Amino acid sequence: MTAPHPPAAGAPDRGDASGDDDRHAIQGPPPSAGAAGNGGSDEGYLWDRSGPPDPDVVALERSLGVHRWAGTLDESRLADAAPERSLRILAWRLAASVLLAGGAAAWWFAGGAGVPVGYAFEVLGGSPLVQGAAGPRKGDRLLPGERLVCDDAASARVTIGDIGSIVLEPGTALRVDDPAAVADAGHLLYLERGTLQATILAPPRVFQVGTPAGMAVDLGCVYSATVDEGGATRLRVTFGQVAFETGRRHVIVPHGASIGAVPGRSPGTPVWDDSPQRYRDGVGKLDMSYDRIAPVSEPALAQVLATERRKDSLTLWHLLDHPDRSVRARVFDRLAELVPAPEGVTRQACLDAEPASLARWKDEFDWAW
Amino acid sequence: MDTAHHGSEDGPLVARSRAGERPAFRALYERHVGAVHGVLVSRVAPQDADDLVQDVFVAAWRGLSSLRDDDHVGAWLMGIARNLARRHHARARPTPLPLADPAVEALVDGPAGRAADEHAAGEILDQIRALPEAYRETLVLRLVEGLTGPEIAAATGLTHGSVRVNLSRGMKLLRDVLRKEGWP
Numbered sequence: 001m002t003a004p005h006p007p008a009a010g011a012p013d014r015g016d017a018s019g020d021d022d023r024h025a026i027q028g029p030p031p032s033a034g035a036a037g038n039g040g041s042d043e044g045y046l047w048d049r050s051g052p053p054d055p056d057v058v059a060l061e062r063s064l065g066v067h068r069w070a071g072t073l074d075e076s077r078l079a080d081a082a083p084e085r086s087l088r089i090l091a092w093r094l095a096a097s098v099l100l101a102g103g104a105a106a107w108w109f110a111g112g113a114g115v116p117v118g119y120a121f122e123v124l125g126g127s128p129l130v131q132g133a134a135g136p137r138k139g140d141r142l143l144p145g146e147r148l149v150c151d152d153a154a155s156a157r158v159t160i161g162d163i164g165s166i167v168l169e170p171g172t173a174l175r176v177d178d179p180a181a182v183a184d185a186g187h188l189l190y191l192e193r194g195t196l197q198a199t200i201l202a203p204p205r206v207f208q209v210g211t212p213a214g215m216a217v218d219l220g221c222v223y224s225a226t227v228d229e230g231g232a233t234r235l236r237v238t239f240g241q242v243a244f245e246t247g248r249r250h251v252i253v254p255h256g257a258s259i260g261a262v263p264g265r266s267p268g269t270p271v272w273d274d275s276p277q278r279y280r281d282g283v284g285k286l287d288m289s290y291d292r293i294a295p296v297s298e299p300a301l302a303q304v305l306a307t308e309r310r311k312d313s314l315t316l317w318h319l320l321d322h323p324d325r326s327v328r329a330r331v332f333d334r335l336a337e338l339v340p341a342p343e344g345v346t347r348q349a350c351l352d353a354e355p356a357s358l359a360r361w362k363d364e365f366d367w368a369w
Numbered sequence: 370m371d372t373a374h375h376g377s378e379d380g381p382l383v384a385r386s387r388a389g390e391r392p393a394f395r396a397l398y399e400r401h402v403g404a405v406h407g408v409l410v411s412r413v414a415p416q417d418a419d420d421l422v423q424d425v426f427v428a429a430w431r432g433l434s435s436l437r438d439d440d441h442v443g444a445w446l447m448g449i450a451r452n453l454a455r456r457h458h459a460r461a462r463p464t465p466l467p468l469a470d471p472a473v474e475a476l477v478d479g480p481a482g483r484a485a486d487e488h489a490a491g492e493i494l495d496q497i498r499a500l501p502e503a504y505r506e507t508l509v510l511r512l513v514e515g516l517t518g519p520e521i522a523a524a525t526g527l528t529h530g531s532v533r534v535n536l537s538r539g540m541k542l543l544r545d546v547l548r549k550e551g552w553p
Contacts, residue, residue, distance in 0.1 A: 046536055048517040056544060057512070063490050064513045067415040069406035069422065073398045075391060077427045337452040342437050343444065364435045 118143040119158050119176065124167070126154030147175045150194065160187055160207060164200035172196060182208055182215070191233075195226040205243075213261035214246040221255065231263040236273065249290070251318055254366075266290040269318045272311060278303060283315055289324065296324055305334040313339050313365045321353055328353075339365045383439035386430070398426055401443050403514040404524040405450045411498065411509040412454035415491070421457060425450045444526045496546050497539075503531075504539030511536055 044051025045058075119142045121128070129136045132146040142148050142158065150156055150172045157167050158174070168174055172194025179188040184205040191211050199222045200207045207218040212231030216223070221240025227233050235244055236258040244251050244259055249266040253259050256274070261267035268287045271280050282303030288294040304315065316335040322328050328351050335341075341350070341361050349357035379400070385393035405425050409418035428449050429442075436445050494513075497505050506525075510516045516524065522532045 043537055046511070046518075046540055047533060048519060057540070060493065060512045060543075061515070063493060064509075065515070066490050067410055067418075067494070067513050068515060069402055069419075071419060071422065073395060073402075073426060074423045075395070077423060078391065078394070078430050333455070337456045339432075339435070340445065340448045340452055342435075343441055 119160060121148060121156045121158040124155040124157055126151060126170070128154040128156045128168070142174075142176055144176050144178055147173055147192070149173045160200065163187075163202035163207060164198065166199070167197040169195040169197070177210065179208075191225055191227050193227045193229060195224060197224045198222065211261070212263040213265075214244050214267050217243040217245055219243055219252075223253075233261045235259050235261070249321065252366075254314065257314060260284070260287075265293070270314055272314065275312070279307065279312075286319065286322070286327075289327075290322065292323075296327055301327060301330065305330060307334075307338075310338050310365070317358070317362055317365075320350055320358060325351060335361075379442045380439040383433065383436065383442050387433045394426075394430060397429075397442060401446050401524070402426075403516060404443060404510060404521075405446050407510040407514040407516070408447050408450040408506060409454055410494065410513055411502075411506040412451070413457050415494070417457060418454075421450070421453050424453055428453070441526070443524050447525065492550075493547065493552075496550065497543060499546070500539055500542055503535050504542060507532060507535040508539045508543060 043054075045054045120140060121142055122140065127138070128148055128150045130139050130142060130146055131137075131149055132143065136149075148156060148158065148168065150168050150170055152170050155168055155170050155172075157165050159165050166174075166189075173192040174194075174196065175190040175192060177188040177190050179185040182188055185208045186202070186206040187208070189209045191209055196209070198207070198209070198218065200218045201220060202218065204219040205217050209216045209218075209225060211225060211227050211233040213227075213233040216225055216233075216235055219241040221237055221242050223235060223237040223239075223242050225233060225235050235242060235253055237253045237255045239255045241252055241254045244253060244261060244267045246261070246267055251259060251267050251270055253270045257270045257272050259268045259270050266287070269283050271283050275283075282297075282300040285294070285297045285300035286304060289296045304319070307316075313335060316331050316338070319331045320328055320335070322331065329347075332347055332350050336347075339361075341347075342364055345357045345361050350361065379397065382393045382397050382400075386397060402422060406418060406422050409421050409425075412418075413421065425446060429446055432449075436442060438445075494509075497508050497512075499505075500508070507521055510521045510524070511518070518532050518536060519529065521527070521536075522529050525532070527535075
């Protein structure tokens, strides 16, 4: 084999790949089609077989050609793999849209986001107390600034205008706040402790519940929120989606998933409720590294990245906001394996937490959440 | 195998495939399987690449709804192939016995000569896989799958200039390493 002349001087540099990352982009002054690249042989043959055959290229073609693809498509496997946008999912989305539209209409006809003058409630058990400025009282209406307290034997259902209701379980304390304090909120409550079950059909963000660990923002859904004595909050969604927001981090919790959150720290990463406990533990350990409370646990990260479930894109996508760039890079690579990033969404943009790119990628899979 | 890779002709096939038409998906397969296989061979052993080709198209069949630009289905498929190859590497796999082992050769279909040819080809592929990524994928598409430079550009979305550079420099590097290995 004769040694070829280099086609261009200098080390390879990055080029102009139109793809989504830097994998192909070695660029430099292109050699001309007729340039001698092999001690006199014409690179036209290497390019498009147009020139005199290059003996080396011909030999390699002949040798490597044994591995050229010669198979056929195994269509039996297609039969087992129905397209994912199934009628079931479309039906679910349609139903959700109808319900949300209905809720939005009801909310509109009820007077929109005007400041509520209070909430009626019914006693489901025991003797819930209303605690106002004048001290504890009994009654069936809860006014702004007041608290509804259910002891260990009491429970109550609070009607939230025309958009739904919440049930307070025994051991729960709920406060009514002024919704004007939060943008977009039409109803603003604060769960001090205990558990509430919310069933709300309203436009996104109209119904918001504060907790010691962050704000649960209704996106049209059914969910439960539990606050323990230390203020730690657990949110579990059974229909629709809820956003959980703090100044440090925003997460989205779809139906079938839950999060944990601790006061003063970033809220946890959403995890599907049917995830194995080991996976949940791994996510929990990673969450500890968000606020530098603990270093990144390599075993935990490996555990999380090892998922083979496409639906765990929920967890992985959220981890793209991890403060450690090296973690984001590994999460990106794994998520891209499960759900390829759409064209135009680059690795660099995602590692830089560029919102539009992250949102575009999420659009690729969140319809199935 | 059709290696024309006309993106604008892919759109209608994608739309029909998305509606569940197998013949349209088969046509997409015929059009792009060479490039997909080349991407895989540039990253994994050929026998594994053959298996992964099926995985790529099954994944594509399932995920067609997520494809935003129907005319770029080729680049999308190659992206799936790269991802599956990466995942394949992430799994612990036993090292295959070398074909030169007589016990293994006896298991190979066909005459011993074919096994020897594959062994030689495997050694060359090993050298190609040791090259920088841009070179290895381009070289495999050219030397294994038989695509021309313009066809590689159309399949990958790279410019003609980039493909030409990758082919030329990759070929130079390959010649050098093979010469050191005593290749004739």
